[in-house]
Amino acid sequence: MNDLYVDVARQLDELKPARLVIAFSGGIDSRVLLHLIARYRQHNAIPCLAVHVHHGLSDHADEWASQCQLWGAKEGIEVCVEYVTLDHDCGDSLEQMARDARYAVLAKHIDTETLMLLGQHADDQVETFLLALKRGSGPKGLSSMAACGGFAQGQLLRPLLKVTRAEIEAYAQQVQLTWVEDESNQDTRFDRNFLRHQVTPVLTQRWPSFYQAIQRSAELCATQESVLAELLQEKLQQAMHADGSLVLDALYSSSELARGQLVRLWLQHQQILMPSRKHTELILREIAFAQPDANPKLKLGKYEIRRFQQRLYCIETEKDFSSWHATLNINEPVMLPESLGCLRLIASEQGNVRLPANKAPFTISFDPSGLSACPIGRSGSRKLKKLYQEYNVPSWQRRQLPIVLCEDKVVAVVGLFISREFNGKDCELIWDKSEVFMANS
Known part of the structure; x- marks a missing residue:
């Protein structure tokens, strides 16, 4: 022994x-x-x-x-x-x-x-x-x-x-x-x-000798998988965007057999549970090759596979913070829900936000429904939905951007723009993020 x-x-x-x-x-x-x-x-x-x-x-x-x-x-x-x-x-x-x-x-x-x-x-x-x-x-x-x-x-x-x-x-x-x-x-x-x-x-x-035979088969399968990964590694690196998404053109230019393997290698790179053959086929058919104007998604455990601007994204299941609200006072940090970090309104002569003359309070929301704004440098208001599209914000991130309001008027969508009406130098909005936020601005 x-x-x-x-x-x-x-x-x-x-x-x-x-x-x-x-x-x-x-x-x-x-x-x-x-x-x-x-x-x-x-x-x-x-x-x-x-x-x-x-x-x-x-x-x-x-x-x-x-x-x-x-x-x-x-x-x-x-x-x-x-x-x-x-x-x-x-x-x-x-x-x-x-x-x-x-x-x-x-x-x-x-x-x-x-x-x-x-x-x-x-x-x-x-x-x-x-x-x-x-x-x-x-x-x-x-x-x-x-x-x-x-x-x-x-x-x-x-x-x-x-x-x-x-x-x-x-x-x-x-x-x-x-x-x-x-x-x-x-x-x-x-x-x-x-x-x-x-x-x-x-x-x-x-x-x-059944145990030894199983061990050999497992080792042979592991070797085969390693060889496949090695052969496709260069193509995977070329296909992956800097933010970790997968460029769809790389799938479109690959053979049908290679596409599934590329998707699986990409997901392995994201360190999530490998999808079944059925899920791999669904990702290709219903997400990657969906109609250009579609907004498809596929749930994969606690993750979702989404498509945006001809790229595939693997994200944690979208959370809805529409009902969350808080008051934002000067020099009083507000902790945002989940892992979205902390928002501060700092008094500063070098700031970029003007305080209202009537001293109405600022509030924070994540619900863009029915709201419009006119960013600095623009003329005329547009719905936030349209502005998010212009700023290339993926649909699943749109309810994770903090919106600062004053009497139902949009002061700022933090991380995107300040509204023209609230342009000034009274204070500065600072968003300290506890995690990297995958905005595509």
Whole structure:
């Protein structure tokens, strides 16, 4: 069983990480991984943290969290417990929600110098491959889990990926480890458990080398996908605009087979879940090749695929702030909703906004409905809808631009223009954005 430690130590030595984070569920695979890393740290002074995610799905969740912290103390590795709440009404599968929540909190602990360690093993790889096969996946899906890759700002490693569950159990018993037994792992209503208990035992009994064959197929699919990406990389770079959108002319000039692969590579570059074949076809047919005057969109998980000015955009699902309002006073910052930042009206002799003579208050809105304005340098008012079109603001951003009003008159659309009627030097509007706002002005 010392071979297991030697192999894990070899993988870590090759990567030379500055810091380790272990995804620690307390199950047998992550419990063995914790023990192996504790052995590794006896010979290598490397900071290490174990993260246990408390989903609250089991009546034993609190007990497991406490037990994981005790095991961590025994091994000399700090265990951080992260609590997450799952939205049972969102329509996603429980497995998917738990997985997404787990990776989201793990990402918080990963920086550019950190290697995250996952305890997934050969049995998990077989199950992942079979689930991808069940979905009708191509090479990308069938490549299953990579032993090493990028995660958040750092890297991840699955050092046990070629080790079977039986070998892990043998090691745990030899060194007298205890671990969490999650009762949900016996529930064959979950696809992965069904494969684990009723399918793979039959396959391996018939074909003892089935695991190795799956591993080879996954590696071959990963190689094929890498070659495709390499061959199309130059074309993808030429097709991508500076703001991350995809120029449609590049799709139009490509073969039908290459178009789908370019779209998938582009979405992979956006770091979102790969679309199915059906979704890829919908993106091409209903978004990229829609009528020129259409304003199409396709929901893809929490994202939307949109088209604007002959480019494809992948954006987070549009949020409507039409009902949000606030008063804007001089030198009193206003926090805008969600991640839209902070708006300030600063008294300044070098400003660009005139205060009204009647001292009427300024307010902030995001609803352009029925509003008109005449920007500085223009003659005559136009509806904001028309002005947004002139300023090349994509439709999904139009209700995320703060509008400053004074008695129902538009003072400014922040980031676009000041109204001629309010042109002056009493104060300055400053929009501090917490995130880069993808305006195409």
